[in-house]
Amino acid sequence: xxxxxxxxxxxxxxxxxxxxxxxxxxxxxxxxxxxxxxxxxxxxxxxxxxxxxxxxxxxxxxxxxxxxxxxxxxxxxxxxxxxxxxxxxxxxxxxxxxxxxxxxxxxxxxxxxxxxxxxxxxxxxxxxxxxxxxxxxxxxxxxxxxxxxxxxxxxxxxxxxxxxxxxxxxxxxxxxxxxxxxxxxxxxxxxxxxxxxxxxxxxxxxxxxxxxxxxxxxxxxxxxxxxxxxxxxxxxxxxxxxxxxxxxxxxxxxxxxxxxxxxxxxxxxxxxxxxxxxxxxxxxxxxxxxxxxxxxxxxxxxxxxxxxxxxxxxxxxxxxxxxxxxxxxxxxxxxxx
Amino acid sequence: xxxxxxxxxxxxxxxxxxxxxxxxxxxxxxxxxxxxxxxxxxxxxxxxxxxxxxxxxxxxxxxxxxxxxxxxxxxxxxxxxxxxxxxxxxxxxxxxxxxxxxxxxxxxxxxxxxxxxxxxxxxxxxxxxxxxxxxxxxxxxxxxxxxxxxxxxxxxxxxxxxxxxxxxxxxxxxxxxxxxxxxxxxxxxxxxxxxxxxxxxxxxxxxxxxxxxxxxxxxxxxxxxxxxxxxxxxxxxxxxxxxxxxxxxxxxxxxxxxxxxxxxxxxxxxxxxxxxxxxxxxxxxxxxxxxxxxxxxxxxxxxxxxxxxxxxxxxxxxxxxxxxxxxxxxxxxxxxx
DNA sequence: CGGTCTGCTTGAAACGATTCAAGTCGAACG
DNA sequence: CGTTCGACTTGAATCGTTTCAAGCAGACCG
Numbered sequence: 001x002x003x004x005x006x007x008x009x010x011x012x013x014x015x016x017x018x019x020x021x022x023x024x025x026x027x028x029x030x031x032x033x034x035x036x037x038x039x040x041x042x043x044x045x046x047x048x049x050x051x052x053x054x055x056x057x058x059x060x061x062x063x064x065x066x067x068x069x070x071x072x073x074x075x076x077x078x079x080x081x082x083x084x085x086x087x088x089x090x091x092x093x094x095x096x097x098x099x100x101x102x103x104x105x106x107x108x109x110x111x112x113x114x115x116x117x118x119x120x121x122x123x124x125x126x127x128x129x130x131x132x133x134x135x136x137x138x139x140x141x142x143x144x145x146x147x148x149x150x151x152x153x154x155x156x157x158x159x160x161x162x163x164x165x166x167x168x169x170x171x172x173x174x175x176x177x178x179x180x181x182x183x184x185x186x187x188x189x190x191x192x193x194x195x196x197x198x199x200x201x202x203x204x205x206x207x208x209x210x211x212x213x214x215x216x217x218x219x220x221x222x223x224x225x226x227x228x229x230x231x232x233x234x235x236x237x238x239x240x241x242x243x244x245x246x247x248x249x250x251x252x253x254x255x256x257x258x259x260x261x262x263x264x265x266x267x268x269x270x271x272x273x274x275x276x277x278x279x280x281x282x283x284x285x286x287x288x289x290x291x292x293x294x295x296x297x298x299x300x301x302x303x304x305x306x307x308x309x310x311x312x313x314x315x316x317x318x319x320x321x322x323x324x325x326x327x328x329x330x331x332x333x334x335x336x337x
Numbered sequence: 338x339x340x341x342x343x344x345x346x347x348x349x350x351x352x353x354x355x356x357x358x359x360x361x362x363x364x365x366x367x368x369x370x371x372x373x374x375x376x377x378x379x380x381x382x383x384x385x386x387x388x389x390x391x392x393x394x395x396x397x398x399x400x401x402x403x404x405x406x407x408x409x410x411x412x413x414x415x416x417x418x419x420x421x422x423x424x425x426x427x428x429x430x431x432x433x434x435x436x437x438x439x440x441x442x443x444x445x446x447x448x449x450x451x452x453x454x455x456x457x458x459x460x461x462x463x464x465x466x467x468x469x470x471x472x473x474x475x476x477x478x479x480x481x482x483x484x485x486x487x488x489x490x491x492x493x494x495x496x497x498x499x500x501x502x503x504x505x506x507x508x509x510x511x512x513x514x515x516x517x518x519x520x521x522x523x524x525x526x527x528x529x530x531x532x533x534x535x536x537x538x539x540x541x542x543x544x545x546x547x548x549x550x551x552x553x554x555x556x557x558x559x560x561x562x563x564x565x566x567x568x569x570x571x572x573x574x575x576x577x578x579x580x581x582x583x584x585x586x587x588x589x590x591x592x593x594x595x596x597x598x599x600x601x602x603x604x605x606x607x608x609x610x611x612x613x614x615x616x617x618x619x620x621x622x623x624x625x626x627x628x629x630x631x632x633x634x635x636x637x638x639x640x641x642x643x644x645x646x647x648x649x650x651x652x653x654x655x656x657x658x659x660x661x662x663x664x665x666x667x668x669x670x671x672x673x674x
Numbered sequence: 675c676g677g678t679c680t681g682c683t684t685g686a687a688a689c690g691a692t693t694c695a696a697g698t699c700g701a702a703c704g
Numbered sequence: 705c706g707t708t709c710g711a712c713t714t715g716a717a718t719c720g721t722t723t724c725a726a727g728c729a730g731a732c733c734g
Contacts, residue, residue: 004477007721008720017683017684018721019685019686049453051453056689057388057391057722059689072419095435098431116389281620343689354714354715356692357714368712368713369712388691391689394692396693397719677733678733693717694716697712699713
């Protein structure tokens, strides 16, 4: 336990100095072949593992980056994490994934943890609109990249997907389907992403004569969707379509519609957002707005690498385009037509 | 950047010694009130953040635990992670979640990363049958708890769910539904969990005259399920039911059945495993074997805490019971009967 | 043969915290 | 007044690495 072998033990065992051992580990090419072999053998034999804390303390740089996501229960963020992990591994970095669950307090705790760890950098999907998380990172000089969110006033790198355009795609699709009274499940949610999707939808409906009915939600998960769906059914006149701020909500709404005996899409058309894998497997396959989640994660790591890579760095805002994927939940009877 | 304030700067600013600053941080009660206030103010004003690596190097103990899961794309493991994170936070620990994606090589890499970090301990869902990951941890004296897997020969703590019983529940249910030819999507998968579920099912079918048809799968995700489903439809005589090693496979099979125009459950009954949230929202709500995922994660952290808590420790094997949740995918026409 | 160069190796000085024996200062006591 | 005690504070040693100036030995050159 406490007797783990250190670099000194290795040095003694191999009959060399600690400096040489360190060189074998970090710059093998400068060490003589025979010496290197002897040191390697000693390392092997003692089961030596270098202490990352000591390394980091001395060298100043950490090999892990922190990723703080809004909701690990949402497969979209899992995909982002996967993309980030891949890109990080390619650079020999580790990713520490944490879940703020949209609670600013938890976000603050985790950011403090990251700061104490002196992580290489942080990928942040902010939990609040004010950007207090970003401010905290800035204050402590922790490099960071905003993920799934355009940096508003903040001067920082960001990777996001155009939510306004996505909302607009969804609404335009419903409009083309003949819908004139469309609900938006997401209401006036404080999350920027939700607000943007809503305003994109509003813009698409502008001047069409169609109206958007706000439907408040308590959260952004399936349960909140079920709840919103139940309330939707009570509205008079009932909207003929609903655009949901994400697929989890959409799945919940779908369940509520089924429970009430409604047919989808005939009685209620549904559009989700994110195009998570489960959207295609739903009771009625969901039409959804796809976001390139893995690419977002990957790109975020790359931007972070550039930022920490030294040299002049100009903050960049990368914005991906979303894409509408049409499925059964909005396709009215394709084969009976 | 490199000019982050250290404990020395704080000491100077507050006009005290470094020892006192350390005391203010770690044992505030031994410091005089007025001094404490002055130090706190200095900390605040300088934006001092303690260096975790230095702390850890000196004190020897880390505040983070590593969690290595088999597949972050599977919501079951996300739930486990969530449970673990909660329990860890309650103890002031952080969790570093990593995804081995069932690749032993990735598992080894992450375990090496954990070892270098000198994590407090590791929660491991082993990716291979041989337990090489556990052996590596044992060799380096890293405390660990096996998750979702009984420790076979290994002397270690573990938290798992009785997969044999779960498989048996599923098969018994199908048997009671009158099925005599039942496919098992999971085949002779190398994962212990899958093998156990299969043998539980076999045991339940023993002597009933019903047969179990193995259906190999390339992975344990939706795509593999679709593939297995397509092959299932070609079998002659076609099984009337399929038990899937997890819900992702089940969702894939369901999609394949739909694509082929089969009715579920009339033409093909489906039972999944894990009861992930999306199982209930599927095209036909899935009958599934529920596992108490969050409790598994929570318990694992608690066992780890006991193990690292000092004092005599006897390894414990906690085994939870699974529970069958019956839904539409096996319920033949409940209202037409 | 003296000098330079090249290729390896060395050893000590950081890095930023924690810990602890030792020191200081007043107050209380006999 | 001299001691003792308690409450607080100090400063040096330490943790396990990396880094780097300096040393050393042999080869090569003129």
